[in-house]
Amino acid sequence: METPLTQNIGPGKLPLNLQEYRAAGGYRAAHKALLEMESKDILQLLQDANLRGRGGAGFPTGMKWSFVPMYKDREERPKYLVINADEMEPGTFKDRLLMEGDPHQLIEGIIISAYTLQAEVAYIFIRGEYQRSADLLNQAITECKAQGLLGTNIMHSRFNLDIFVHTSAGRYICGEETALLNSLEGKRATPRAKPPFPQVSGLWGRPTVVNNVETICNVPHIVNKGAAWYKSLSLTEDAGTKIFGVSGRVRNPGAWELPMGTPVREIIENYAGGMQDGYKLRGFLPGGGSTNFLTQEHLDLHMDYTSIGKAGSRLGTGTMIILDDKTCPVGMVRNLEHFFAQESCGWCTPCRDGLPWVEHILTEFEHGRGEIEDMEVLTRHTHLLGPGNTFCAHAPGAMGPLESALRYFREDFEAHIHSKSCPWTGIRGSHK
Amino acid sequence: MEKITALSADEIAEITAEASHYEQPQAASIEALKIVQKYRGWVSDESVKAVAQLLNMSPAELDGVATFYNLIFRRPVGKHVIMLCDSVSCWIMGCEGVGAQLRNKLGIEFGETTADGQFTLLPVTCQGACDRAPVMLVDGELETHLDEDKITAILANQK
Ligand SMILES: Cc1cc2nc3c(=O)[nH]c(=O)nc-3n(C[C@H](O)[C@H](O)[C@H](O)COP(=O)(O)O)c2cc1C
Ligand code: SF4
Numbered sequence: 001m002e003t004p005l006t007q008n009i010g011p012g013k014l015p016l017n018l019q020e021y022r023a024a025g026g027y028r029a030a031h032k033a034l035l036e037m038e039s040k041d042i043l044q045l046l047q048d049a050n051l052r053g054r055g056g057a058g059f060p061t062g063m064k065w066s067f068v069p070m071y072k073d074r075e076e077r078p079k080y081l082v083i084n085a086d087e088m089e090p091g092t093f094k095d096r097l098l099m100e101g102d103p104h105q106l107i108e109g110i111i112i113s114a115y116t117l118q119a120e121v122a123y124i125f126i127r128g129e130y131q132r133s134a135d136l137l138n139q140a141i142t143e144c145k146a147q148g149l150l151g152t153n154i155m156h157s158r159f160n161l162d163i164f165v166h167t168s169a170g171r172y173i174c175g176e177e178t179a180l181l182n183s184l185e186g187k188r189a190t191p192r193a194k195p196p197f198p199q200v201s202g203l204w205g206r207p208t209v210v211n212n213v214e215t216i217c218n219v220p221h222i223v224n225k226g227a228a229w230y231k232s233l234s235l236t237e238d239a240g241t242k243i244f245g246v247s248g249r250v251r252n253p254g255a256w257e258l259p260m261g262t263p264v265r266e267i268i269e270n271y272a273g274g275m276q277d278g279y280k281l282r283g284f285l286p287g288g289g290s291t292n293f294l295t296q297e298h299l300d301l302h303m304d305y306t307s308i309g310k311a312g313s314r315l316g317t318g319t320m321i322i323l324d325d326k327t328c329p330v331g332m333v334r335n336l337e338h339f340f341a342q343e344s345c346g347w348c349t350p351c352r353d354g355l356p357w358v359e360h361i362l363t364e365f366e367h368g369r370g371e372i373e374d375m376e377v378l379t380r381h382t383h384l385l386g387p388g389n390t391f392c393a394h395a396p397g398a399m400g401p402l403e404s405a406l407r408y409f410r411e412d413f414e415a416h417i418h419s420k421s422c423p424w425t426g427i428r429g430s431h432k
Numbered sequence: 433m434e435k436i437t438a439l440s441a442d443e444i445a446e447i448t449a450e451a452s453h454y455e456q457p458q459a460a461s462i463e464a465l466k467i468v469q470k471y472r473g474w475v476s477d478e479s480v481k482a483v484a485q486l487l488n489m490s491p492a493e494l495d496g497v498a499t500f501y502n503l504i505f506r507r508p509v510g511k512h513v514i515m516l517c518d519s520v521s522c523w524i525m526g527c528e529g530v531g532a533q534l535r536n537k538l539g540i541e542f543g544e545t546t547a548d549g550q551f552t553l554l555p556v557t558c559q560g561a562c563d564r565a566p567v568m569l570v571d572g573e574l575e576t577h578l579d580e581d582k583i584t585a586i587l588a589n590q591k
Binding site: 093128130171203253331338 | 453461462463465466487493496497501502518519523525556557558559560561564569572
């Protein structure tokens, strides 16, 4: 099994410095791209490879890039490449692994991507708490500048590029790509209306591409080994490998690079070591806190965009969170909605007012004060805050776990109502 | 420009260096606030005013940014800031129990600072270390696999 993204990463292993990374074959792809390939060749290669965005939405990367206006004369308006390293989706810990484990891989991916897009400045927008990642990336950038891999006339290709690490200060909505652009510009991080799309008018109104860390880390390998190879890494039609992760009451929580399409059961049992003694799996969020619950009946699904999508959820970030039989499903959803309510940017009313109300009702359930009519109110919110009814995808994402919990764990909600208590915590409330 | 006296020469130099990375200096606002916080522990009204002047913004606009983010402190905090993750994986793995122990040992609630000014206790969202839950940050350093013994040891080590 090939693991290109993590080939230099191992437990307890320090990240490679520039010299070591080069000795391991690093920056060969950048050399090939900048000196032997034209922008349009690389774009075609990514489209052929069927690389899809690893930030959660799975949008085809080549297609996204194809909307960027291409200039004949390099002196025209600036363009920007922005790397989304915000990674604040609850239950997600994959970009940290890539940045702490092999910072030069991301830098090489940025060089090739920026060259393809004719962008001469790239920003890595990284969450404030990932200080170690930021330090390692800055160190890698310094090494590259000293060796002519960044700056002006990179590898004598006449291509210029500066990369800056921009650290954020902790707000989930900054991961949404248009809110990220406002945040980067030093404004309040509320999302922007689309269109215009960032590829045409992004940072300071310039053409801008925003891509996830893991997406860009794939680029050097595709340039090195080609589209057919990249597709052959996968078990299903969605190409490549994917960093999958598991957290919750499993024996060996962690993250692993596996073929795209690896069955859920294999990831949980073979890699995460199965459930801890005394715990049974009741359900799982396949790709972070904003994805819909799936249950035992879905364990044989392939982890890819298509199969998980067909089952009514999303691959999301590919890092699963397991719900076990000793954890209250209502409590778990309450915890998630608390997060989403707190992290709402407050721009549009359904999300700003709806999410705290949802959290409030779920808290009432947890205190044994849920009423049968509340089920209806919760269901109504899954529509009111659903796709198309709010300014950005934050609120619809928040409704994913709620909508699916109401479907799969309905009897648990009802048990709270009938017993006037939480069957897991025993907390009992007095009715008003 | 009016001379900025509320910031040190180091702060001004670091902020100016950050601002040079962007088409417009305002883009350095988070970095600037974090630089001030690094030196002073928190961001006062005077600092907001001075940074805004440096970055060519109105203080109100900069404060709109400052108050938007969880990691910018607009009020004084203790010598050590403990931030306990309360998001989903840590919750499943028992962060509520850990939180109760911290509150107990420190004698404060979340959002408060101990009377001796040593510790501020705050909740924080998912830290991207879910495979090592429950976790917290102590002055920005990640502490993982928390349980009662570990909490006792960590607190004893902070002076
Ligand atoms: C509320 C919200 C939060 C998001 N957070 C992140 C994030 O932390 N990291 C990320 O890469 N994408 C995040 N996204 C997705 C981005 O908007 C965008 O689709 C992605 O960065 C594009 O990169 P990709 O095409 O390489 O996947 C978020 C989206 C929403 C709606
Ligand atoms: S859906 Fe929520 S996060 Fe998105 S713009 Fe509206 S208020 Fe902001």
